[in-house]
Amino acid sequence: xxxxxxxxxxxxxxxxxxxxxxxxxxxxxxxxxxxxxxxxxxxxxxxxxxxxxxxxxxxxxxxxxxxxxxxxxxxxxxxxxxxxxxxxxxxxxxxxxxxxxxxxxxxxxxxxxxxxxxxxxxxxxxxxxxxxxxxxxxxxxxxxxxxxxxxxxxxxxxxxxxxxxxxxxxxxxxxxxxxxxxxxxxxxxxxxxxxxxxxxxxxxxxxxxxxxxxxxxxxxxxxxxxxxxxxxxxxxxxxxxxxxxxxxxxxxxxxxxx
Amino acid sequence: xxxxxxxxxxxxxxxxxxxxxxxxxxxxxxxxxxxxxxxxxxxxxxxxxxxxxxxxxxxxxxxxxxxxxxxxxxxxxxxxxxxxxxxxxxxxxxxxxxxxxxxxxxxxxxxxxxxxxxxxxxxxxxxxxxxxxxxxxxxxxxxxxxxxxxxxxxxxxxxxxxxxxxxxxxxxxxxxxxxxxxxxxxxxxxxxxxxxxxxxxxxxxxxxxxxxxxxxxxxxxxxxxxxxxxxxxxxxxxxxxxxxxxxxxxxxxxxxxxxxxxxxxxxxxxxxxxxxxxxxxxxxxxxxxxxxxxxxxxxxxxxxxxxxxxxxxxxxxxxxxxxxxxxxxxxxxxxxxxxxxxxxxxxxxxxxxxxxxxxxxxxxxxxxxxxxxxxxxxxxxxxxxxxxxxxxxxxxxxxxxxxxxxxxxxxxxxxxxxxxxxxxxxxxxxxxxxxxxxxxxxxxxxxxxxxxxxxxxxxxxxxxxxxxxxxxxxx
Numbered sequence: 001x002x003x004x005x006x007x008x009x010x011x012x013x014x015x016x017x018x019x020x021x022x023x024x025x026x027x028x029x030x031x032x033x034x035x036x037x038x039x040x041x042x043x044x045x046x047x048x049x050x051x052x053x054x055x056x057x058x059x060x061x062x063x064x065x066x067x068x069x070x071x072x073x074x075x076x077x078x079x080x081x082x083x084x085x086x087x088x089x090x091x092x093x094x095x096x097x098x099x100x101x102x103x104x105x106x107x108x109x110x111x112x113x114x115x116x117x118x119x120x121x122x123x124x125x126x127x128x129x130x131x132x133x134x135x136x137x138x139x140x141x142x143x144x145x146x147x148x149x150x151x152x153x154x155x156x157x158x159x160x161x162x163x164x165x166x167x168x169x170x171x172x173x174x175x176x177x178x179x180x181x182x183x184x185x186x187x188x189x190x191x192x193x194x195x196x197x198x199x200x201x202x203x204x205x206x207x208x209x210x211x212x213x214x215x216x217x218x219x220x221x222x223x224x225x226x227x228x229x230x231x232x233x234x235x236x237x238x239x240x241x242x243x244x245x246x247x248x249x250x251x252x253x254x255x256x257x258x
Numbered sequence: 259x260x261x262x263x264x265x266x267x268x269x270x271x272x273x274x275x276x277x278x279x280x281x282x283x284x285x286x287x288x289x290x291x292x293x294x295x296x297x298x299x300x301x302x303x304x305x306x307x308x309x310x311x312x313x314x315x316x317x318x319x320x321x322x323x324x325x326x327x328x329x330x331x332x333x334x335x336x337x338x339x340x341x342x343x344x345x346x347x348x349x350x351x352x353x354x355x356x357x358x359x360x361x362x363x364x365x366x367x368x369x370x371x372x373x374x375x376x377x378x379x380x381x382x383x384x385x386x387x388x389x390x391x392x393x394x395x396x397x398x399x400x401x402x403x404x405x406x407x408x409x410x411x412x413x414x415x416x417x418x419x420x421x422x423x424x425x426x427x428x429x430x431x432x433x434x435x436x437x438x439x440x441x442x443x444x445x446x447x448x449x450x451x452x453x454x455x456x457x458x459x460x461x462x463x464x465x466x467x468x469x470x471x472x473x474x475x476x477x478x479x480x481x482x483x484x485x486x487x488x489x490x491x492x493x494x495x496x497x498x499x500x501x502x503x504x505x506x507x508x509x510x511x512x513x514x515x516x517x518x519x520x521x522x523x524x525x526x527x528x529x530x531x532x533x534x535x536x537x538x539x540x541x542x543x544x545x546x547x548x549x550x551x552x553x554x555x556x557x558x559x560x561x562x563x564x565x566x567x568x569x570x571x572x573x574x575x576x577x578x579x580x581x582x583x584x585x586x587x588x589x590x591x592x593x594x595x596x597x598x599x600x601x602x603x604x605x606x607x608x609x610x611x612x613x614x615x616x617x618x619x620x621x622x623x624x625x626x627x628x629x630x631x632x633x634x635x636x637x638x639x640x641x642x643x644x645x646x647x648x649x650x651x652x653x654x655x656x657x658x659x660x661x662x663x664x665x666x667x668x669x670x671x672x673x674x675x676x677x678x679x680x681x682x683x684x685x686x687x688x689x690x691x692x693x694x695x696x697x698x699x700x701x702x703x704x705x706x707x708x709x710x711x712x713x714x715x716x717x718x719x720x721x722x723x724x725x726x727x728x729x730x731x732x733x
Contacts, residue, residue: 042289053667058695067289085305086698086732097510104584106624110419112393113400114506117513118624119584125626228666243289252508253433257342257379 025147025163031187033142038215038241040069044082048233049130062087063237069245074098076250079128091115091255092128107255115252124174131202131223131232135174136194144168150179155191159184175201188216200226213241288341299340306334309417311728315458316705319721323465324458328356329412333372333419345377347388351420357456364456373424387428392442394504394517395580397620399634399657401595402517402578405442405502407450407524413459413719414676414685415706423451440504447498447571450524462718463552498522498571515580522571527601529609530567537563538607548607548647549713572611574599591620591634602640603647613641631660648713654679661691668693672704683710683717689726698732 023031042065049060063083069076074096081087089109096102105115124133145165152161160181167173181191192204202225206218217239224231248254313327335349349372357364375388386392395402406422425448431440453459500521507514530538541551560566578595600614616638623631638653640646657676664671670691677684689704705725710717 044290051666053695056695060697065290084697085303086307088303088305100510101584103508103510111398112391112422114394114396114515116396116622116624117582117584117589118622119587119589126628129627230666238290240289245289248433251433253438 023161025149025161026142028149028161028163028182028187029142029145029147029165032182032189035187036215038213040067040241040243040245042067042240042243043236044238046235046237047130048235050231050233052229067245067249069243069250071250078250078254080255093250093252093255095250105252105255107252109256115255131225131228131230133174136204136223144173152184153181155181155183158190160190186216188218190218198227202226212239215241300338301340302336302338304334304336305733306332307419307730307732308332309728309730311726313724313726315721316707316723316725317721323721324357326358330354331417331420335373342379344379347373347375347377347390349373382434383430383432385428385430389424389426390429391422391424392427392429393422394502394515395593396513396515396582397591397622397632397634399618399636400580400591400620401593401616401618401636402515402580404517404519404521404576404578405444407448409451411451411453411457411459413453413722415687423448436508438504438506440502440506442500442502442504444500444502444521445496446492446494447500447522448492448524449526449571452526458722459719462549463555466553466555493571498573512581512583515578517576517578519576519578520573521576522573523601525601526569527572527603527609528567528569530607531563534563534566535606535608542606548605552607572599572601588621588623591618591622593618593620600640602642602649605645605647607647610642610644615639615641628663629661631658633658648715648718650680652680668695672702678710678714678716681710681714681717683708683714685709685716700730700732702728702730 045064045066047062047064049058049062051058051060061084062081065080065082067078075094076096077094078091080091081089089107091107093105093107093115094102095104104118106118107115124135126132127134127137145167148164148166150162150164152159154160160183162179162181164177164179166177167175170176175194176197177195179193179195180189182189186209188206188209190206190209193200194202194204202223205222205224206220207222208219210217210219217236219236221234222231309329309331311327311329313324313329315323315325318325330353332352333349335347337345337347339345350369351372352367352369354367355365357366371389373388373390375386375390377384377386392405393403394400394405405427406425409416409420409423425444426446428443428445429440431438455464458465500519502517502519502521505516538548538551542548546554575598576595578593580591580593582589582591594617595615597614597616599611601609601611604610616636618634618636620632620634623629634657636653636655636657638655640651642651644651655676655678659672659674661670661672663669670693671688672691673686673688675684675686685706685708687704687706689702692701694701703726705723707723708716708720709723710720712718
């Protein structure tokens with residue numbers, strides 16, 4: 001999965017493929033990872049942060065625009081906050097350098113400065129205050145994990161495979177294991193549990209599946225941190241796929257243009 | 259010399275600019291346009307923020323000082339944008355402050371046009387014209403941040419949004435591949451905003467007078483007797499126009515900025531009159547240092563020397579460069595700047611203008627939402643053999659900010675600080691931030707502690723250390 005997809009691909013799912021009788025866990029996971037995705041996308045998302053403070057529920061809403069494209073030079077993504085006003089215009093640009101580290105810039109209009117280059121090394125840090133980490137959004141190469149088919153069970157009436165994945169090199173992995181439910185009719189993971197050394201940490205659920213331009217899309221994605229009792233919900237407001245972005249769209253200049 | 263130009267002129271300029279931009283705009287690409295990738299129409303947004311802060315001095319040791327302050331500020335802005343074509347931005351700032359003193363008090367209110375600019379965008383360039391704030395450099399502090407004058411009304415403790423004063427400016431930026439070339443023209447000189455004569459942050463000799471005399475009398479008399487020569491906040495004299503150039507290259511893993519700036523010093527440096535300089539020398543011959551003489555001046559003596567000093571914009575040229583490089587977990591910044599002539603004072607309080615050089619190494623860790631920090635180390639040198647007043651020829655300064663989230667309850671611990679390694683003076687400002695459940699409303703409580711020997715900038719102001727409570731509401 002391309003890095004430029006990141007958050008975008010967390011909410012954009014894939015083309016259905018015909019089910020195969022008796023696939024192994026490795027087969028299933030490779031099918032999921034190999035699904036064709038849009039070459040480019042523009043998505044407007046409502047981001048809802050749910051938490052608890054003093055026994056009361058808190059709710060923060062943000063509107064975010066996310067743009068992503070694959071180019072011959074590597075993947076590109078631009079994320080920009082639209083609302084609320086105090087974060088409007090804050091932008092993150094990620095430029096993938098094949099064979100090298102990504103370039104990342106953060107633009108904060110209130111500073112009246114040019115975009116600032118930021119390091120991309122904090123993979124386990126929260127992504128802009130959400131329950132997603134940078135590592136969550138990068139996806140995982142199936143070959144770096146070992147997979148085991150645990151069982152088959154239904155999710156919301158749809159048959160699904162339940163697959164446990166453990167990293168081959170735990171020192172480089174953000175989790176000690178994940179367990180995912182992959183729907184058998186369309187190879188879409190609709191639930192993923194993330195475990196660290198202390199047990200279950202987070203649960204990702206993909207809801208309201210629909211096909212947009214032939215691609216499966218989860219219109220509502222929820223990442224819940226069960227330990228912090230905090231959750232992030234992403235609801236797609238608008239999505240356009242396979243757009244022809246202008247050559248200078250994924251640029252530091254574009255970050256400033258609002 | 260006159261004060262700032264009429265605001266009406268700026269408004270008329272912006273209006274004309276908008277008319278020009280609207281007529282000449284090119285079509286642009288908007289992925290969320292009403293018809294696929296077609297451009298959408300103009301969008302208007304507005305917002306603002308309000309600060310309300312209460313300060314209380316930790317030490318009541320100076321007659322007439324402000325033991326308590328209540329400072330309120332607001333900023334309201336409107337922006338109309340047609341994506342990729344043009345924007346117009348207007349904002350206004352208001353300030354209402356209650357500054358009670360032991361004897362008498364002071365309440366002041368003022369409102370001003372803050373930023374008023376228009377921007378047009380083309381395929382390869384953009385032009386921004388009007389009253390604006392523009393900060394070169396990619397960190398705070400940055401040696402390249404030389405365009406707008408600062409606001410030192412409360413020394414170094416002005417809120418982030420108000421640390422720079424907007425000024426009339428035109429900027430033309432050309433974009434080509436991974437390069438940017440920006441040309442800046444600043445037609446009218448504007449000085450940094452300094453504390454008034456009634457302020458606790460005023461120069462030390464004036465603060466001594468505040469303690470010895472009736473405050474309203476000192477304020478009025480100082481303004482009348484020495485201010486005509488002292489205050490050169492603004493002039494429309496085009497001889498003091500400023501110009502700058504920035505070239506930026508975005509590389510793989512690093513960014514480069516190179517600047518040149520031809521302008522005038524933003525911090526006004528007073529040049530004492532011959533009579534007063536002779537008086538200082540005479541007192542020095544009797545064994546009193548200029549600082550001791552200044553601090554012992556009686557009100558009548560100051561009036562007798564009126565005008566005590568004169569002040570005017572003093573030109574200088576600056577050349578600087580900055581490299582930012584992303585590392586594993588931090589971004590490193592290296593900056594250097596050379597200044598053709600920098601005003602400073604000899605120990606005998608004579609104004610001299612000498613070449614100056616500074617380098618900065620900065621490290622920023624900003625991509626975490628739980629623990630952010632930034633540390634800057636600055637080395638500065640003045641090319642002179644003279645012994646200097648209150649500073650050294652060589653200075654080494656460390657500045658830092660750290661912010662850490664405390665649990666999940668909406669609390670943050672923040673600490674800002676600065677330490678001059680040569681002089682042994684500095685300040686530290688720890689505070690606790692609470693993000694309330696009300697969207698945009700933040701409460702913060704902290705203390706600003708200044709320390710150092712009495713003949714250093716922070717040491718001389720150490721009796722102004724204070725605790726503070728603040729509400730910030732952004733909407």
